[in-house]
Amino acid sequence: MQTALRTSLPETELASRAGFAPHARVVREERQGERQARSSGLPLSIRGLRKSFGSNEVLRGIDLHIPAGQFVAIVGKSGCGKSTLLRLIAGLDKIDAGSISFGQNTQPEDIRVMFQEPRLLPWARVLSNVEVGLGRDRASGDAHTRAEKALTEVGLADKRDQWPSVLSGGQKQRVALARALVSRPRVLAFDEPLGALDALTRISMQRLLERVWRDQGFTAILVTHDVAEAVALADRVLVIDEGRIAHDVTINAARPRERGSAELASLEGSILSNLLSAEDRT
Amino acid sequence: MSLIDSISLPRRLRLPRVDGLIQWIVPLTIIAIWQVASVTGFVPSRVLPAPSDVLLAGWKLLVSGELVRNIWVSFWRASIGFLIGGSIGFAFGLANGLSQLSAKLTDTTLQMVRNVPHLALIPLVILWFGIDESAKLFLVALGVFFPIYLNTLHGIRTVDPQLIEMGRIYGMTDGELFHRVIFPGALPSIFVGIRFALGIMWLTLIVAETIAASSGLGYMAMQAREFMLIDVVVLSILIYALLGKLADSASRVLERATLSWHPAFQKR
Numbered sequence: 115m116q117t118a119l120r121t122s123l124p125e126t127e128l129a130s131r132a133g134f135a136p137h138a139r140v141v142r143e144e145r146q147g148e149r150q151a152r153s154s155g156l157p158l159s160i161r162g163l164r165k166s167f168g169s170n171e172v173l174r175g176i177d178l179h180i181p182a183g184q185f186v187a188i189v190g191k192s193g194c195g196k197s198t199l200l201r202l203i204a205g206l207d208k209i210d211a212g213s214i215s216f217g218q219n220t221q222p223e224d225i226r227v228m229f230q231e232p233r234l235l236p237w238a239r240v241l242s243n244v245e246v247g248l249g250r251d252r253a254s255g256d257a258h259t260r261a262e263k264a265l266t267e268v269g270l271a272d273k274r275d276q277w278p279s280v281l282s283g284g285q286k287q288r289v290a291l292a293r294a295l296v297s298r299p300r301v302l303a304f305d306e307p308l309g310a311l312d313a314l315t316r317i318s319m320q321r322l323l324e325r326v327w328r329d330q331g332f333t334a335i336l337v338t339h340d341v342a343e344a345v346a347l348a349d350r351v352l353v354i355d356e357g358r359i360a361h362d363v364t365i366n367a368a369r370p371r372e373r374g375s376a377e378l379a380s381l382e383g384s385i386l387s388n389l390l391s392a393e394d395r396t
Numbered sequence: 397m398s399l400i401d402s403i404s405l406p407r408r409l410r411l412p413r414v415d416g417l418i419q420w421i422v423p424l425t426i427i428a429i430w431q432v433a434s435v436t437g438f439v440p441s442r443v444l445p446a447p448s449d450v451l452l453a454g455w456k457l458l459v460s461g462e463l464v465r466n467i468w469v470s471f472w473r474a475s476i477g478f479l480i481g482g483s484i485g486f487a488f489g490l491a492n493g494l495s496q497l498s499a500k501l502t503d504t505t506l507q508m509v510r511n512v513p514h515l516a517l518i519p520l521v522i523l524w525f526g527i528d529e530s531a532k533l534f535l536v537a538l539g540v541f542f543p544i545y546l547n548t549l550h551g552i553r554t555v556d557p558q559l560i561e562m563g564r565i566y567g568m569t570d571g572e573l574f575h576r577v578i579f580p581g582a583l584p585s586i587f588v589g590i591r592f593a594l595g596i597m598w599l600t601l602i603v604a605e606t607i608a609a610s611s612g613l614g615y616m617a618m619q620a621r622e623f624m625l626i627d628v629v630v631l632s633i634l635i636y637a638l639l640g641k642l643a644d645s646a647s648r649v650l651e652r653a654t655l656s657w658h659p660a661f662q663k664r
Contacts, residue, residue: 206565222567233562237580237657246576249567279659293566 155183155333156216156224156300158203163212165198172198174357175212180350185327185334187344190354191389197305199354200227200337204303216301223249226299230306232286234278240289241265241274247293264296265289267326284315288322295326302327304336308343317373320347324369341389345382346371353388361388445627450634453627462616467635470601470612473529474639477536478597482590485541489548489589493582494574499549506545514538515603527608532601539600540593547589551582584658587651594643602636 163176172195180186188196201207203214204227216224226247234243244261245252251260265271268288278286287307294302304323308316324347327334338344344351345365353361363385367377427447433439434446441449457463488506492499514535525531555578563577605614613632620628655661 204565206561227565229558229562231558233558235559235577235580237583237655238576246563246566246568252572277657277662279657279662 154298154300155331156218156220157182158301158333158335159213159215159217160203161213161215163199163202163214164210165195165202165207166210172357173202176357176359178352178359180333180335183331183333185324185336185347185349187336187338187348187351188354189338189341189344189351189385189389190360192339194354195357196337196354200303200305200335203301203335220300221249223251223297224300225303226294226297226301227303227305228287228290228294228307230309232278232283232290234286234289234293236278238278239274240270240276240278240281243278243289244292244296247296249297251297261292261296264292267295267329268292268322282315284311284319287311287319291322291326295330298330299332301333301335304334304338306338307336309339316343323347328369341382341385342373342378345378345385346373351381351385353385355389361385442626445630449627450630453625454631457616457628457631466611466613466616467639470605470614471639473532473605473612474536474597474601474643477533477601478540478593480533481537481540482544482593484537485544485589485593486548486586488541489545489586490552493549493552494578503549506542510542510546515600518604518607522608527610531608532604532612535604536597536600539596543592543596544586544589547585547592548582551585551589552578554585555581584655587647587655591644591647594647595640598636598640598643 158178158180160176160178163173163178164171165173176199188199190196198207202209204225206227234240235246238246241258241261244264245257247264248254248257248260251257262271262274265274268291270285270288270292273281273285273289278289281289287310291307307323308319311319320343323334323336334348336344336347341351348365351361351363351365352359353363363381365378365381367375367381371378430439430444431447434441434444434449445453454463488502492503517538518535521531521534525534559577559581560573563573568576601612602614605612606618609615613635617629617632620626620632652661
């Protein structure tokens with residue numbers, strides 16, 4: 115909030131000095147909107163969360179608080195329960211015990227999930243696929259405009275009338291991101307959304323995710339098996355082991371982060387060794 | 397990549413009109429050879445009349461109005477029977493695909509009935525309905541029912557569950573989920589059912605009309621046989637071939653129009 119105020123000042127000053135008063139106002143309004151968006155993330159409190167499938171106890175008591183607007187990455191070896199945790203947060207599965215609260219009443223549109231598969235409707239054009247994300251607002255008059263705006267945000271405005279089958283894997287995932295963003299969610303849960311992409315597309319998608327998160331200020335929860343990705347994107351990395359949070363690492367590196375910097379590499383190394391030592395124990 | 401290029405390049409260069417004509421080369425050649433064989437006496441006209449004779453017979457029947465009337469009667473029977481059987485099959489397919497209860501209740505029964513060849517019911521149907529229109533409609537509807545039922549059911553059961561989960565997450569109501577996700581997902585399979593059903597529709601109708609009818613193409617062929625009019629018999633058979641082709645083309649056009657999203661139906 116504070117930083118947004120400060121950074122907005124010089125620009126408006128410059129603009130008014132240059133005699134672009136109407137333009138300056140536009141800039142200020144946009145900043146205003148952005149600031150409102152920034153505060154739009156929801157905090158998340160999890161108390162004593164448990165979940166089992168049959169006799170298999172997947173989550174054994176998770177206690178976690180995520181402040182509004184934080185970018186949290188969840189890592190862990192496969193089968194540790196990280197995806198289950200995400201599905202519970204997103205309301206896709208039923209909770210056995212414990213609670214998840216967002217501090218206030220939420221609309222279904224406030225919480226969105228993005229999966230490893232794009233899950234686009236193959237029989238709907240790209241734009242209609244994005245409109246699906248509007249939830250109950252699908253029928254409203256500005257549905258088209260909002261969907262177009264979301265498509266522009268992910269840089270695919272020119273693909274609006276294409277069928278999903280002609281898009282590349284990365285493009286499909288960007289459409290899925292636009293669909294998740296279009297309702298301006300306050301919590302966005304990512305279930306290994308970049309897992310199926312090639313290395314280069316992955317990096318550009320990571321930048322895109324970071325950019326939209328910074329622009330819109332939602333609370334982001336990213337499940338990933340890629341520790342480098344977690345460290346590059348998140349404010350905080352949670353390591354889950356045997357259904358519990360084993361480590362909670364805060365990443366203070368300044369943004370935009372430089373990939374492969376020594377600071378990130380050492381963090382990545384320590385998290386990896388945590389994961390591997392957990393592996394050894396089992 | 398290079399292989400794909402070399403395949404698709406000449407296709408793009410070729411004129412679309414010529415492409416449409418290519419499929420007719422083989423049937424037309426067969427007819428030409430047939431004509432030559434008949435004219436030279438290689439095939440006696442008692443066995444197979446020349447195509448020109450068949451055309452002539454067709455022209456005579458056309459002038460007398462008999463041909464149009466019979467084609468119309470057969471066409472009417474086929475479409476009404478198809479509509480009745482198809483809609484019931486579609487309705488059961490939907491119900492059993494969407495509701496476990498409905499499937500448990502009716503699927504076993506339907507599977508048992510399916511294994512009875514519907515043409516075996518002809519004697520019974522004649523006893524029930526006589527040689528009335530309803531007899532033919534009943535048989536066509538029964539024949540058409542199963543392919544449409546089975547393929548609709550299969551289509552709905554195999555809709556990607558991930559897409560259904562996605563629809564639910566994005567707050568689709570049951571109605572929306574059906575028309576945005578389930579129905580379009582089942583459509584390719586439903587079309588397979590429709591094309592099977594069209595084949596069965598003609599088969600059933602021909603058999604029904606040759607056994608018990610007082611009008612229609614099958615009746616026309618049986619009448620001609622009684623009077624040894626072999627050219628009319630051959631004419632009826634050729635018209636069946638053309639009508640079958642027409643029905644198939646119609647379903648293809650429909651398929652192209654509704655499945656344009658499907659990679660298999662996209663124009664290069």
